[in-house]
Amino acid sequence: MAAVQWDPFDAIEQDVRTMVADPRWSAVPAHTQAQAMAARLLRTPDGACWLFGAHARWYRHEPSDGEWHLSAPPADQTVRSAAHAPHPAPAVPEPLLASSADFSFDRGSTQAFVGPDVPHRIVEQVRTLLDASQVSRADTPYVTGPLRALFYADVPATVAMVWGTIMWCAYAPAFDGNEVLLSMFGEFLSRPLPGDDWVRWLPPTPLEALVEPYAESHGGAQGTALRLAALAGDTARVLLPDPRFGPRAAALLAMVEPLRARPWLDHAARDAVTVRQAWLARCPDELRGAVLADTSAGEHFRHTLYDLVRALEFVSAHGADPRAVAASLLAADVHAVAPGVAARLYPWMDAELRQTYYVTLAEPRHPLRGCWPREGEPPAALRPPDRGSAAALLGAGYATGLAWCRLTGTPPPPRGFPTSAATVSCLIDERDDPTPGVPGTSAEWIRHT
Template identity: 70%
Template sequence: MAAVQWDPFEAIERDVRAMVADPRWADVPAPTQTQAMTARLLRTPDGGCWLFGAHARWHRHDPGDGLWHLAAPPAAPRARAAARAAQPAPPVPEHLLPSAAGLAFERGSTQAFVGPDVPRDMTGRIRALLDVACAAREEELPFATGPLRELFHPDVTAPVAAMWGTIMWCAYAPAFDGNEVLLSMFGEFLSRPLPGDDWVRWLPPMPLSALTALYTERLARGAGAAVRAAGHVAGTARVLLADPRFAPRAAALLAMVEPLLARPWLDHPAQDAESARQAWLSRCPPRLQGALVAEFSPGEHFRHTLYDLVEALSFSCAHGADPRAVAASLLAADVQAVAPDVAPLLHGWLDPESRRAYHAALTDPAHPLRGCWPRDGEPPAPLRPPDRASAAALLGAGYATGLAWCRLTETAPPPRGFPTSSATVTCLINERDDPAPSVPATSAEWIRHS
């Protein structure tokens, strides 16, 4: 029997989690916490120093610039096993010290909704809530303002829009199978086709302000209308908790909205969507703050999605590739194809190694990293995920990264997806979970065509 190779990264992560979970950790002075974390740093043969700290993620101290950067750790077993205790060790900044709340955050799944569809019991529960929303007589007056307004027919009521907005805001990466029942049940209400093609609906991200705008519009009509809208948001989020692709944001949204159901007056001082948004964000507990990074800092959100993309590419190390370099190359491929003018705006958000790989892939057509780029709409053979779950995770992380850099640079996302994500779809076309004939078809056939 082959010996099991010891993994220093796994060992340190377990150790840090156990240490921080101790209730006494919160009372330990910052200098003592820093000392404890310094003793748990790893150094890899390339000279980089690694810290498992804030956000329950790894950070790399680059020997070149002397700074700490959010960075996914090495994926190859041999590279991980080569890490040793860092002696001497660079100083650990206080803002990177781990906290019990930060380490308690469950990130959920990066999978897109292509290949593994939303489970039928969930779509059934959403369908039941939608029927209630359509039948709510007190809500018959249509809503008139906010980002959701332009998506729906004029006679669509606030509860229906609240449900759609909740689903889209909670989705990690809103790329959906073109036959997804969760979307098709809303077909009769939407005023225009969803962006995408016959295979995938590439939907734009939904800002929290879309939901708070709906809430404040209802609030202007009376406290009862606003509470009912909040109730539809909360009811939808409770259903979404069962799917790990929705769960982190659904939990955060519930924490922000449920207090309104018990104390309807909480947000009465809010006069507009932004003031309501700030009130909602203030109610999110520290253990769920990780779900709100995009609301506080688009740049940090981009860094975290790129970290997800690197992790989703971990299978590529079996072919001798560095997942961080591959992720930087795929980022370059998408930026080059969609908005080359914004490419320099991302440099400052990348760690030095990723920045060098990103720049090389962008500027040198002969660079080996260009071999990671899709050709004729297909990923190169070494970047074809080994199984369905890996392909769905790569698709979701890739699309989330694309949406994140578009948000950061104020670029409109492409309606037919990013080149690298679209190429990943070809790995899932024959793996889709299309609805069985017993599932009712959409009442709006246009939802399948754009």
């Protein structure tokens, strides 16, 4: 039997997790914590130092700029096993110190809703909430805010709240075109959803889409506002078991559930802006990672790019570097969708990733352009080995695309980004399409003419 190769990255990660889980850790002064973390740094043969810290993620220290950058660790086992303690060790900044809250956050899944559909039990529970939300009440307002353009004018805000909660909670809102969770809203939507026959490439839903109807009703009809908030909480609770919704559903519950017992919590809020601030302030530290899209577009981009690198780890079996491939795929999407914003992403990448991204964009004959899709298909080496890996790559790729669009103010493409759209071809033959003949499963209402 071959000997198991020791992995310094795995060993340090486990060591840090054990150290931070100790109840005494939170009482240790920051400078002492920094010393303890510095003793657990790794240096790889390329000269970079690595820290496992805040957000329970890895950071790379660049000798060229002396800065720490959020960065997925190397996947190559030879590189990992060659890592050793650095001498001297760079200083560990206080914001990167790990806390127990970081390790209690469940990141859920990066899978899109193509291939693995939303479980039937969750769909039926959402349908029950949607049916109840249509019960006529004289004080129920019509849909307002960011979702107004999507629905008919006479659709009640309660219906839009259920939809908005689903979309806000989704890690990557790319859905199978036949997904029942979408088709049940068909009678309310005033226009086709963006996408094609296979996938609905939905834009990100901001927290404002949930806050504004609540804030408007809060100013004149508190009972209506509380019903909307309760409906958002009920929908989030239904979505919670699906790991593609789970982290943000937990964060939304933390923001709105206190209103059930203390309905006066938002009385001091003057408008939707201050209500939004109040909601985010109620999000506990252990769930802060779930709301990064609403609190820091740049940090959110960094984390989705990290997810994309992790989703590409299967390419290391072919001798490829997942970090380099992720930079190439990012370059492919930016080149196709909005080449003019390319340079605006540089500050949010470490030096190595930034250089790879730059040369792939700048040199048409660069070998990494071989990672780009051709005629809507990924290269053979980038075809994931199984269905779950394909769904994870699709989700992480789409989430990264939405993140850089949000960061640069670029409208997301209605038919998806080239790289995530190419991944769909790996899942077309394995979709969980609804059973023919079952009422409510047809996708004809959202097909483009």
